[in-house]
Amino acid sequence: LKLQFLYFIERGMSGKARSASPASGMESTPYFEKLQERWVPRDQLEEWYRTLRQDEYHRRVKGVAVRFLAADMSYKVGWVSSWERSNDGHDTLLVDVGKGATEQVLLRNVSNSRFAAKEVFPEVLNRLHDAAVSSPPPTKPQPQAPAVVPPTIPVQRKAHPELHPHVLLIGHDGYTMGQEPVSEIVSRATMEDPDTPRGREAANFPVAQAAPDAHMISREGTGTAAMVYALEKRSQASHDDERWLRSLIEMTRALAENEGRRGGGVSKPYYCQQVLLLCKHAEGLLGKEKLFMRLSSPLYVFGDIHGNFDDLNYFLDKLIPFGEIKCTAASFLFLGDYVDRGDFGLECTVTLLALKCLAPHKINLLRGNHETPEVNGDIAEYGELSFKHECIRKFGEKHGEQVWEAINRVFRLLPGAAVIDETIFCAHGGIPRFAGGKDDRLSILDSHEFPRLPRIQNVPGLPEGAFAARCRQMMEDLVWSDPAGAHDALDMYGFGDNRRGPGLKTFGTKAVDDFLNFYGFSHIFRAHQEKSNGLRISDSGRVVTIFSTSDYVGHQNGAGIVYVGDGTIRMIIKQPPPPITQPLAAPPPRK
Numbered sequence: 001l002k003l004q005f006l007y008f009i010e011r012g013m014s015g016k017a018r019s020a021s022p023a024s025g026m027e028s029t030p031y032f033e034k035l036q037e038r039w040v041p042r043d044q045l046e047e048w049y050r051t052l053r054q055d056e057y058h059r060r061v062k063g064v065a066v067r068f069l070a071a072d073m074s075y076k077v078g079w080v081s082s083w084e085r086s087n088d089g090h091d092t093l094l095v096d097v098g099k100g101a102t103e104q105v106l107l108r109n110v111s112n113s114r115f116a117a118k119e120v121f122p123e124v125l126n127r128l129h130d131a132a133v134s135s136p137p138p139t140k141p142q143p144q145a146p147a148v149v150p151p152t153i154p155v156q157r158k159a160h161p162e163l164h165p166h167v168l169l170i171g172h173d174g175y176t177m178g179q180e181p182v183s184e185i186v187s188r189a190t191m192e193d194p195d196t197p198r199g200r201e202a203a204n205f206p207v208a209q210a211a212p213d214a215h216m217i218s219r220e221g222t223g224t225a226a227m228v229y230a231l232e233k234r235s236q237a238s239h240d241d242e243r244w245l246r247s248l249i250e251m252t253r254a255l256a257e258n259e260g261r262r263g264g265g266v267s268k269p270y271y272c273q274q275v276l277l278l279c280k281h282a283e284g285l286l287g288k289e290k291l292f293m294r295l296s297s298p299l300y301v302f303g304d305i306h307g308n309f310d311d312l313n314y315f316l317d318k319l320i321p322f323g324e325i326k327c328t329a330a331s332f333l334f335l336g337d338y339v340d341r342g343d344f345g346l347e348c349t350v351t352l353l354a355l356k357c358l359a360p361h362k363i364n365l366l367r368g369n370h371e372t373p374e375v376n377g378d379i380a381e382y383g384e385l386s387f388k389h390e391c392i393r394k395f396g397e398k399h400g401e402q403v404w405e406a407i408n409r410v411f412r413l414l415p416g417a418a419v420i421d422e423t424i425f426c427a428h429g430g431i432p433r434f435a436g437g438k439d440d441r442l443s444i445l446d447s448h449e450f451p452r453l454p455r456i457q458n459v460p461g462l463p464e465g466a467f468a469a470r471c472r473q474m475m476e477d478l479v480w481s482d483p484a485g486a487h488d489a490l491d492m493y494g495f496g497d498n499r500r501g502p503g504l505k506t507f508g509t510k511a512v513d514d515f516l517n518f519y520g521f522s523h524i525f526r527a528h529q530e531k532s533n534g535l536r537i538s539d540s541g542r543v544v545t546i547f548s549t550s551d552y553v554g555h556q557n558g559a560g561i562v563y564v565g566d567g568t569i570r571m572i573i574k575q576p577p578p579p580i581t582q583p584l585a586a587p588p589p590r591k
Helices: 002-010 031-040 042-051 054-061 122-134 225-235 242-257 267-286 311-320 345-358 379-385 387-396 397-411 440-443 466-480 509-517
Strands: 065-069 075-085 089-098 099-108 162-170 176-181 293-294 297-302 331-334 363-365 417-420 424-427 495-497 504-509 523-526 533-540 544-545 561-563 568-574
Touching: 002 331, 031 379, 031 523, 042 054, 042 075, 042 440, 065 099, 065 440, 065 466, 075 099, 089 509, 122 363, 242 267, 242 345, 267 345, 267 397, 297 311, 311 345, 345 363, 345 397, 417 509, 424 544, 440 466, 495 509, 504 509
Parallel strands: 162 568, 293 417, 297 331, 331 363, 424 523, 523 544
Antiparallel strands: 065 075, 075 089, 089 099, 162 176, 297 561, 417 424, 495 504, 533 544, 561 568
16 A cells, blocks of 8 residues: 555645556556466466476566465466575465565466456556567467477576585484594495395284284373373364374374383374374375475485384484474485384384374475385284284284275375485485486376386286386386496496396496486485495495484494585484493302
8 A cells, every 4th residue: 555655646646536556547558468468377387387397487487477366365466587496395486566576476376367457566567568578478388299208307406516525423322423534434334235025925914923012001000191191182173283293293202102111001092093094194195296206405315214213203303493393494305114124113104194294395205115015014024023013013903904004005105206406316226227218217207197006016917008017117126226236247228137136126337327417417315225324325426325224123333314405415324322232240159
């Protein structure tokens, strides 16, 4: 209103009431007609966003006119000056609305309806007229021939980040131990990864061999019954309220911290119900995400978790200020393998899914080779360290099967890969194989036709179409592949056979060179292999392996994470606790 008043004063208006329309009476002017020619509806913008490369999309939207719902709940008209990604990860248009004001507009807030002259300020009208004269009206994109499919990776990207020369070391007690050169920490000899080869079917679990349920004891007669009842009451308030998710996180931590001791129990049927409800909520959220994510720094990257709830909470407590995920400046990317080989795969998964539902753009979860039922249900191979065994041990056979199946339905929706700042490619295992011809690996992964696979490995003998088989093979490579050893035999494209099992691949220096050069990436972040200090650099510093669980199956290894921000890649290592040694027996009394 103040701007309109000043506008009227400048035009010499009297106190007599007039129309409050900013551009009243200009519907028939050539300026307004030019403005109408530059108008683009939301449907057209969304079509360009889906079909054009990022650089072409930028050129197409610059200078067009849009009508949008502003923050004050009024409709405004302006011209698009540029495009950018907001702090919460949304793609937005920067719209000039006149008087030097620029608004950040989400695509969903752009209107499909044409605008009226009363919604346009004269300054915007004149500037839009200038933009309309300087460039022709936008036209619909011409369909491209199927044989010429450009890479879906956007061309514009940040400068390649540099590897910080020092590693931040943290002791098992949480105190910073100082910094050490990268070359001395992440290049030491690594452990052999005891992962199992593919091809084994999940065995039927004999219920009679289930261990006693010491994890979720009865809440009756315990010292913390009042706390548990309070948590349950809060979580029952409204399942649409984020308080329910926060209560579920608190309950999960209470369960893990009080395992096997009186005073930490929660009703098993009730907690089971909450986990199943969380899975349904997560399915609806993850089903809308693409299988190839594009993320922006600053960002922390985690490798394998494998049910290590202590390390997961240790890092989250340090990196999330005040325990509020929405207050973090940085986002989080987890590279998969949340379950198996640890005692708290359920608690790790529930915590990460609840955080994902609380802050979808802060928590990003990729799929690992253990996020599939043929692996995490293989009790014959993993025994009591199997995720299926864990669910049955904690909930019983009937409810345990329900929880295990529900979580695996969520796992099938997890993305297979991500790229940070359009420069760092991230996957659990490695890069997809290449056998010559057109390199469309990431275009296929980024397409809407890529299926959500309930199982990563196909059932032997089950017929499958050519495209489905190609997608399954690509997902296998993303979660199962490893860097090639120094003496591995490789083909002409730099790929070789993997000792993990038949049909799996390793990738060597040539494969890394060709992949990074073709897509313009600088680094590959992966997990999938245990490292003695939690981190490993290979292929001339371009491949970084991240393993974020310490003392893995008793190996006394460290846990590592990586920070990407401010143009640098910074490594952080949490050292394992000292090994437990038995005290020497007292000498026998002298006779």
